Amino acid sequence: MSLERRLRQHFGDAGKGLPAPTGRCEEVTRRGRRRRTVQNSVIGIAGVVAVLGAGFGLRNLNTARVVFDAGPTPSTAAVSETPTAVAGPTTEPTTIPRPSEPAASEARPEEPVDRVAMQDLGAPVLAYGGRTRDLKVYREDGGLAIWSGKVDMAIADNVGGIVLQAGKSISWVPEADAGRTIKLVEADSPLALRAMLPDGGVLYSMADTERSEDMAERFFAVALAQGAEPQLIATDSAFEQWAVGPAWTADAGLVMASCHLMCSLYAWPDDDTTFPFAEALYHGGGSKGGPLAAIEGLTATPDGRVIGMVESQPAPGSEPPQLVLLDGTSFKPLAAITLPFDEERYVGAADVSLSADGQRVLVSVESHPGSTTRPVRDTFLIEGAITDTPRLRRVDFDGVVRWLHPEEASRQ
Amino acid sequence: MVVVTTAKVSEMTKTTDFDVFYRSEHAPLYRALAMTLGDSDLAAEAIDEAMVRAYQRWAVVSRYDNPAGWVYRVALNWAISRLRLRRRTLPPVQAAADELRLPDPVLAEAVKRLSTSHRAVVVLRFHLDWSLEQIAAALGVPVGTVKSRLHRALSSLRETLGGDHES
Numbered sequence: 001m002s003l004e005r006r007l008r009q010h011f012g013d014a015g016k017g018l019p020a021p022t023g024r025c026e027e028v029t030r031r032g033r034r035r036r037t038v039q040n041s042v043i044g045i046a047g048v049v050a051v052l053g054a055g056f057g058l059r060n061l062n063t064a065r066v067v068f069d070a071g072p073t074p075s076t077a078a079v080s081e082t083p084t085a086v087a088g089p090t091t092e093p094t095t096i097p098r099p100s101e102p103a104a105s106e107a108r109p110e111e112p113v114d115r116v117a118m119q120d121l122g123a124p125v126l127a128y129g130g131r132t133r134d135l136k137v138y139r140e141d142g143g144l145a146i147w148s149g150k151v152d153m154a155i156a157d158n159v160g161g162i163v164l165q166a167g168k169s170i171s172w173v174p175e176a177d178a179g180r181t182i183k184l185v186e187a188d189s190p191l192a193l194r195a196m197l198p199d200g201g202v203l204y205s206m207a208d209t210e211r212s213e214d215m216a217e218r219f220f221a222v223a224l225a226q227g228a229e230p231q232l233i234a235t236d237s238a239f240e241q242w243a244v245g246p247a248w249t250a251d252a253g254l255v256m257a258s259c260h261l262m263c264s265l266y267a268w269p270d271d272d273t274t275f276p277f278a279e280a281l282y283h284g285g286g287s288k289g290g291p292l293a294a295i296e297g298l299t300a301t302p303d304g305r306v307i308g309m310v311e312s313q314p315a316p317g318s319e320p321p322q323l324v325l326l327d328g329t330s331f332k333p334l335a336a337i338t339l340p341f342d343e344e345r346y347v348g349a350a351d352v353s354l355s356a357d358g359q360r361v362l363v364s365v366e367s368h369p370g371s372t373t374r375p376v377r378d379t380f381l382i383e384g385a386i387t388d389t390p391r392l393r394r395v396d397f398d399g400v401v402r403w404l405h406p407e408e409a410s411r412q
Numbered sequence: 413m414v415v416v417t418t419a420k421v422s423e424m425t426k427t428t429d430f431d432v433f434y435r436s437e438h439a440p441l442y443r444a445l446a447m448t449l450g451d452s453d454l455a456a457e458a459i460d461e462a463m464v465r466a467y468q469r470w471a472v473v474s475r476y477d478n479p480a481g482w483v484y485r486v487a488l489n490w491a492i493s494r495l496r497l498r499r500r501t502l503p504p505v506q507a508a509a510d511e512l513r514l515p516d517p518v519l520a521e522a523v524k525r526l527s528t529s530h531r532a533v534v535v536l537r538f539h540l541d542w543s544l545e546q547i548a549a550a551l552g553v554p555v556g557t558v559k560s561r562l563h564r565a566l567s568s569l570r571e572t573l574g575g576d577h578e579s
Contacts, residue, residue, distance in 0.1 A: 003569060004538065006519060011539035013515040015443040019452050025434040028460060032467030 113340060114393045116381055118143070121395070123355075123409040125362070126154045126162065130377050130399030135164055137404060146173055147181075153193040156404050157224060158302070163202050165193035170204055172224055184222050185230060195299075197221055198248055203233075247300035247307055250328040255281060256298070257309065263295040265307075265331065282331040284311055297352035297363070302406055304328045306358030306386070310339070310350035310365065323352065323363050325385060334358075335386050341367050347375045353402035355409035361385045364400045430470050434463060437480045444540050445487055448532045450524060454491050462487035481542070481550025488532060522572040530565035533558055 001009075118127060118138040127143075128135040128151040135147035135154050147154075147164060154164040161174040163184075170185040170193055185191065187206055194203040201221040220230040244257035255265050263284035284295050298309045305328045312321035325335040347366040354361055361382040366375040379395040395401055403409040438459065446455035462483045466473045473479050523531060529551075536547045544562075548555040 003566060003573070006516070007523075007534065007538040007569075010516045010519050010523075011447060011535065014447060014520075015440075015539065017515070018443055018446055025431050025438075028434065028463045029430065029467050031464045 113380070115396055116393045117396050118401070121362075121381065121401075121409075123411075124404040126156065126400075126402045126404055127397055128154055128164075128399055129364075130397065133399075135162070137162075154400075155193065155196060155402065157202075158196055158200070159224075161224075162404075163193065163196070163224070165191060165204070167191075170202065170222075172202075174224075182226055184224070184228065185220075194219070195246055195248075200224060203246070244295055244309075245298035247298050248304045249300065249307070250304040255300075255307065257284070257295040263311075265295075265298075265326075282326060294348065296348055297350035299352045299354060300328060301354045301356055301358050303356070306334065306354060307331075308352045308354045308358065308361060310348075310352060310363065311336075312348060321348075321350070321365065323361060323382065323385070325354075325358060325361075335390065337382060337385065337390050337392070339363065339365065339380065340392070341365070349375075349377075351400045351402070354406060355403060356406040357410045359383065359385050359387070360403075360409050362395070362401050362403060429474060430467050433466075433474070433479060437483065438463065440540055441480060441484055441487065444484065444535050445491065447523075447539060448488065448528065448535050449491055451491075454494065455487075458487040458491035458494070459483070461490050476549075478542075478546050478549055481546055484536070484550050488528075492528065518573065519569075522569050525572060526565055526568060530561050530568070533561045534565050534569075537562060 118125065119140050119142065121138070122140075124137055124139045126135065127138055128147075133150045134145050135151045136143040136145050138144075146162060147166070150166060152165045152167070154162055157163050157172065157174075161172060163170065163172050165171075168187045168189070168191050169183055170191065172182045172184050174180070174182065184202065185204065189206045192205045192207075194205055197203050201223050203219060203221055205217050205219045207217045217235070218232060219234040221233050222228050222230040244263075246254045246256040248254050253267055255267060257263050257265050264280035265282040266280055294312050296310045296312070298307070300307045307326040307328050309324055309326075310321055311324050320341050321339045323335075323337045323339060324333060326332065327334055347368060349366045351364040352361065353363075362379060363382065364377055364379040366377050368375055377398050377400065379397055379399070379401045381393045381395050383391045383393075441462075442452075442455055442459045445459055446452040449455050449458075465486055466479065466483050473482055476482055523534065526534065532551065533547055536542045536550065537544075542550070544555050544558050548558045551558070
């Protein structure tokens with residue numbers, strides 16, 4: 001029997017063995033009508049607000065209308081100068097205390113890995129998230145608080161300062177201890193700080209406010225300067241907000257991971273600044289020869305010669321996640337290092353930070369400790385990543401840790 | 413006397429059209445998605461969600477060449493999104509995917525090892541008997557991509573099955 005015939009017969013028999021579908025047409029149409037009613041009500045209310053706003057000469061109509069536009073637009077760079085919440089050196093213990101948390105051995109099974117304190121990483125790092133949300137810079141002499149409160153993402157601006165995203169705003173701290181913050185973007189839609197661009201600009205994205213199968217994500221670049229106007233540079237019309245990255249390659253091209261059924265790396269953006277792209281440069285799971293993989297934490301060394309990311313399988317019960325390093329020119333795997341998690345425990349939300357030579361890697365990932373429904377974040381330092389004997393140690397911090405200066409990290 | 417407004421007539425026509433579509437396509441789409449995902453519960457939920465969205469936009473969706481393809485794509489994307497979200501929000505549990513009772517376990521295992529994108533093409537081609545063009549439209553990829561995925565999927569199946577597929 002030919003394979004094609006065997007498949008037809010197999011699927012036909014399998015279909016008969018499936019449980020009967022429970023869906024009812026009446027229920028579906030009822031839900032559809034209800035959603036449409038709600039949608040129309042919202043549009044009506046917004047229309048009334050817009051008319052009233054115009055009548056009273058309100059200046060803020062864009063905010064009310066943006067939900068129903070084709071997509072979000074960046075608000076004019078709301079540049080403001082605000083004092084940093086906390087400035088000046090603080091003394092921190094070598095190990096970050098977690099008083100409200102049970103002892104680590106009780107909270108989660110300990111992997112057989114050594115531990116390393118933040119100050120012993122040998123190079124300055126940014127640290128934020130987890131139970132201590134403040135953004136801090138850790139050097140050998142202790143921690144310096146840069147921002148008080150929740151920080152969603154922080155990256156080095158490559159000229160001595162820091163760019164951070166907190167909620168729907170992106171701010172720039174020109175120098176780590178300058179004591180001031182410049183607000184670059186204030187948005188009314190969900191934001192994601194992405195990366196520094198090779199020309200020194202900041203890349204960020206905004207998703208449509210209304211979630212639907214037509215949801216688009218728009219990418220903007222804004223210069224590191226007061227009053228800079230964000231520029232729209234690409235649109236991802238993917239169904240879900242799955243774009244990851246980007247990172248730039250050895251020839252200064254940008255790559256991004258996009259997941260539609262499977263995750264792949266693509267050159268970015270294409271000629272008309274619209275996703276999806278042409279040929280994939282690398283398919284997720286390629287390091288193992290396997291097929292479907294989730295890609296997270298896509299990043300690259302400053303010269304683009306090494307690309308780093310974490311691959312995992314989206315379905316539970318599959319293989320453990322791996323740190324994968326690729327050659328930034330050929331996109332062939334250089335290393336694949338399994339992280340010490342059961343796939344059942346691994347959540348994702350990986351963040352990867354590479355030293356300049358790609359040999360020292362900081363990886364932060366979320367996992368379920370098993371004793372609580374809240375994920376916790378673990379950070380690992382991997383040394384000698386592109387050698388036959390990589391060494392993995394756990395970093396004493398439960399948030400995201402990134403190298404502040406990849407070059408300094410390489411010299412260790 | 414019952415007054416039927418133009419809007420009500422339009423709504424009734426829409427419901428009738430959608431009703432015909434639903435009754436003819438719901439079960440095959442559900443089966444195809446269940447075989448693609450290996451999870452009949454998730455497939456049922458995803459197809460329902462996609463059907464609701466189709467009803468909301470029926471004036472547009474009904475004019476597509478293959479409305480069922482649109483529903484399949486929306487359902488598949490929704491299901492995969494749900495799988496990713498599920499892992500983020502739920503504590504670790506045993507794999508939720510139910511084991512479908514498949515009549516050809518050797519072939520079933522080989523199909524299971526395909527990537528979701530390859531499995532989707534194989535199921536649409538050999539279960540729903542869709543043309544390459546229909547599959548391409550449904551998945552939102554070029555026909556060439558469907559051809560290459562199908563070729564790779566069949567090659568992979570032949571490799572996994574060895575000489576068994578000629579038996």
